[in-house]
Amino acid sequence: MCGRFPTPVVVLYTSLSTLTRQDARSLLLKILVCMKQVPQKDAPLKLNETGAWIREDVSYEVNEPDAYALEEALRQKEKHSGEVVVITAGPAHAQQVLREALAKGADRAIHLEDASFVRLDAINTARAFAAAIKGEKFDLIFTGLQSDDYGYAQTGVVLAELLGWPHATIIMQIEKSDSGIRVKRELEAGYFQFVEMPLPALLTIQSGINKLRYATLIGIKQAKNKPLRKVTFPELQSAIGSNMQKIERLYVPQKTKNTEFLEGPPGEVAKKLAEKLRNEVRVL
Amino acid sequence: MPDIILVVVEQREGKLNRVSWETLTAGQALAAETGWTLEAAVLGSRTGTLAKEVAAKKVAKVYVIESPKLEPYTPDAFVAALKQFISSKQPKLVLMPHTYQVRDFVPKLATAMDRTAISDCIGYKKEGDKLLLTRQMFQGKLAADVSFACDPPWFVTFQNGAFRGDKVEAESSAAPVEAVDVEIPENIIRNKPHEVFKEAKQAVDLTQAEIIVAVGRGIKEQKNIEIAKQLAEALGGEIAASRPICDSGWLPMDRQIGSSGQTVAPKLYLALGISGAIQHIVGMKGARTIIAVNKDSEAPIFEIADYAVVGNLFDIVPPLIEEVKKVKGAS
Numbered sequence A: 001m002c003g004r005f006p007t008p009v010v011v012l013y014t015s016l017s018t019l020t021r022q023d024a025r026s027l028l029l030k031i032l033v034c035m036k037q038v039p040q041k042d043a044p045l046k047l048n049e050t051g052a053w054i055r056e057d058v059s060y061e062v063n064e065p066d067a068y069a070l071e072e073a074l075r076q077k078e079k080h081s082g083e084v085v086v087i088t089a090g091p092a093h094a095q096q097v098l099r100e101a102l103a104k105g106a107d108r109a110i111h112l113e114d115a116s117f118v119r120l121d122a123i124n125t126a127r128a129f130a131a132a133i134k135g136e137k138f139d140l141i142f143t144g145l146q147s148d149d150y151g152y153a154q155t156g157v158v159l160a161e162l163l164g165w166p167h168a169t170i171i172m173q174i175e176k177s178d179s180g181i182r183v184k185r186e187l188e189a190g191y192f193q194f195v196e197m198p199l200p201a202l203l204t205i206q207s208g209i210n211k212l213r214y215a216t217l218i219g220i221k222q223a224k225n226k227p228l229r230k231v232t233f234p235e236l237q238s239a240i241g242s243n244m245q246k247i248e249r250l251y252v253p254q255k256t257k258n259t260e261f262l263e264g265p266p267g268e269v270a271k272k273l274a275e276k277l278r279n280e281v282r283v284l
Numbered sequence B: 001m002p003d004i005i006l007v008v009v010e011q012r013e014g015k016l017n018r019v020s021w022e023t024l025t026a027g028q029a030l031a032a033e034t035g036w037t038l039e040a041a042v043l044g045s046r047t048g049t050l051a052k053e054v055a056a057k058k059v060a061k062v063y064v065i066e067s068p069k070l071e072p073y074t075p076d077a078f079v080a081a082l083k084q085f086i087s088s089k090q091p092k093l094v095l096m097p098h099t100y101q102v103r104d105f106v107p108k109l110a111t112a113m114d115r116t117a118i119s120d121c122i123g124y125k126k127e128g129d130k131l132l133l134t135r136q137m138f139q140g141k142l143a144a145d146v147s148f149a150c151d152p153p154w155f156v157t158f159q160n161g162a163f164r165g166d167k168v169e170a171e172s173s174a175a176p177v178e179a180v181d182v183e184i185p186e187n188i189i190r191n192k193p194h195e196v197f198k199e200a201k202q203a204v205d206l207t208q209a210e211i212i213v214a215v216g217r218g219i220k221e222q223k224n225i226e227i228a229k230q231l232a233e234a235l236g237g238e239i240a241a242s243r244p245i246c247d248s249g250w251l252p253m254d255r256q257i258g259s260s261g262q263t264v265a266p267k268l269y270l271a272l273g274i275s276g277a278i279q280h281i282v283g284m285k286g287a288r289t290i291i292a293v294n295k296d297s298e299a300p301i302f303e304i305a306d307y308a309v310v311g312n313l314f315d316i317v318p319p320l321i322e323e324v325k326k327v328k329g330a331s
């Protein structure tokens, strides 16, 4: 495997001649994509008996920015060739995310399979990933910029720090350059910024960076024969610490505004609305 | 010595962003409730009169961490500087606004210090000795009270709009300002950022619109946008959208409302099939009247709506267009 890289990744921080580095890097890109399974956007959520988590009998989907991260990895591979590996941490049903990714073109998958993985804080999720990919030499790791369930917006950046890699967040464009990569960061209120950085690097990907592809029938067929490595919780336990933050309780947020609900059959609701628009809002 | 709450404010070219004032307000409230001492830190290469401005508020001390290496912003330099400073000061609590910049470096900073950050909080509770931070989860559908299960320093970031920036308390005598030296070795900075820029000029300026009809993913297909356009037209308003609609190219980017789009405050904002994620809400919550149509009665958009319709937008919008036309025709 490593034979394809004349320059081992660790050497990158030393003052090795840029030429050797370039030669090694311009040939192939080995990219890891972290993809999380989260409750579907419209899924009605209910609290479980503990009051600190939801009932898990809901429908799931892939975390939206993670789907864009995968797409970006596939596009980079198509341009530069190399390998795309997908990883998820979650219970058995999270495998669906990996299967879809393999069907879309990822080369292999790693499943940290256990419900306990879902209850980790960002640092422990990142620790689990770092331990699971030990010995692999990725050039790039992509994560989504945040998860729809926890919304920490942290796991990627924490993983970069654990690996000692540079990172950039909320990425909307990636180009390989002579010395590494050039990325476009989204900033607030419509501003952007290009940043150049060396490899290996971790990027957190923003939704909308590209257009998603669909899996093809052939892709779905081929996915069945692609390698999927399972890693159990006990195998990684020594790498994981106790959570440093704890959800004490979860609840439906209290409404602060006095909202008037308009009810009835559609025609009637429409009439009421038009009346409000004329008499209260005064825009008609 | 009492425990310290440190607020790290965010500045650009010597000017504080609004949410930094909000975080200072949060710090003041927390200090009042806990009896801990509130201090602030300003970071940058040319912070100008900013420290003085912060020192005029009710804070015990303001630190200025200045280095040419902090400009332009890089996560490596910021983390190096803050790690040194925070390690020597050992505050109990470190508060920052949850800006794009902070979310870029705070997880790295906390990890480098073997700590954690509770991110994007909307409030706090003090229950006995326990400090609970409230944050949204599941895209705002649920809220969680979260506690620290590690030693301080505890890192917390507060969401845009969680506290009132205009409520920050002033003090008649200015707090002392102290310059702090930090060492940032040149070779640790790996990223090379270029100038910040704005994409080609926006074609439409929605900030001027009095009436906005906005569509979200509930519109399902590109062709369905037509009915929202018809409603906008009947009302004499503009069409706008949530981010996924613009990401899909169904409407141009300059019609996007929210933290990465336009911020508007029209007389009427009619949200069709928009769930009400915080990044959308920050762009439109200033509207005078908000009407939301959503089939999910628990959609967070209803929390800020004046008038709410729980239902299928495809059932409601066509008769609404007719009603609007009727009323308009009659007047």
Ligand SMILES: Cc1cc2nc3c(=O)[nH]c(=O)nc-3n(C[C@H](O)[C@H](O)[C@H](O)COP(=O)(O)OP(=O)(O)OC[C@H]3O[C@@H](n4cnc5c(N)ncnc54)[C@H](O)[C@@H]3O)c2cc1C
Pocket: A041, A042, A145, A146, A170, B215, B216, B217, B218, B219, B241, B242, B243, B244, B245, B256, B257, B258, B259, B260, B261, B262, B272, B273, B274, B275, B276, B277, B278, B279, B280, B283, B293, B294, B295, B296, B299, B311, B312, B313, B314
């Ligand atoms: C850093 C960052 C920046 C962001 N910037 C922005 C931004 O500027 N603007 C922005 O909008 N978002 C932004 N987002 C994305 C944001 O978090 C949400 O993902 C997005 O706003 C959701 O869009 P939506 O409400 O259209 O879609 P969804 O969340 O999928 O909601 C669709 C809604 O439609 C309802 N619905 C479905 N069918 C129907 C029907 N037939 N009738 C009625 N209702 C129906 C559903 O119940 C649901 O509530 C940003 C995110 C991040 C992380």
Ligand SMILES: Nc1ncnc2c1ncn2[C@@H]1O[C@H](COP(=O)(O)O)[C@@H](O)[C@H]1O
Pocket: A034, A035, A036, A037, A063, A065, A066, A087, A088, A089, A090, A117, A118, A122, A125, A142, A143, A144, A145, A146, A147, A148, A150, A151, A152, A153, A154, A155, A156
């Ligand atoms: N359990 C997980 N499995 C796979 N990826 C994850 C997991 N948790 C977090 N991630 C990745 O980290 C990103 C940020 O998540 P978060 O820090 O929770 O907001 C997500 O978009 C995913 O790419």
